[in-house]
Each structure stands twice: as structure tokens, then as C-alpha cells.
Amino acid sequence: MINREEYVQKLKHQIEQWNAQMAHWEAMSRSAQDRHLNQLERFREKRDAAMAELRRLQSASAEAWAEMMKGTDAAFKSMQEAFESARKKFERK
DSSP states (O other): OOOHHHHHHHHHHHHHHHHHHHHHHHHHHTTSOHHHHHHHHHHHHHHHHHHHHHHHHHHSOHHHHHHHHHHHHHHHHHHHHHHHHHHHHHHHO
């Protein structure tokens, strides 16, 4: 089983990757239509929710963190799916 610190680092790395991609999209969106900006804002909201989940996990007790990891995995999986969908739309343009 992965330990807490490794898991936290894994999640932080994923958020950093999302941030880098969003910065790229933001640069592209300056000349794109308003729908790109709307989609980017929705994605930011989801990213912020993932960051909040990460903070909750970091502050969880040793007993609770393993159970919380399941919920966090589900949240990050959903975020990754949304990210891939958004990436495909942005890169099509």
C-alpha cells in the first residue's frame, strides 16, 4: 500500500500537470471563443475541488487517511476524465 507522503506527492504532481496545461490553454484562449473561457473556468472549479480534497487528505488522521484515499482517488479520476475531455476540445481548435 502506498504511504501518505508518496500519495500526497503523486496528487501534487498531478495538480502541477493540470496547472501547466491550463496555462497553455489560457494562452490559446486569448484568441479563442468565449466557450473556451467558460470551459476553462469550469475546469478551474474542478481543480480547486481536487486541491481542497488534497488538503483534507493531508490533514486527516492516520486512521482516516486510508479510507479518504478511496474518495480522493474517485475525485481525481473524475477530474482526469474531465481534463482529457477538455484537452481534446482545446487541441481540436
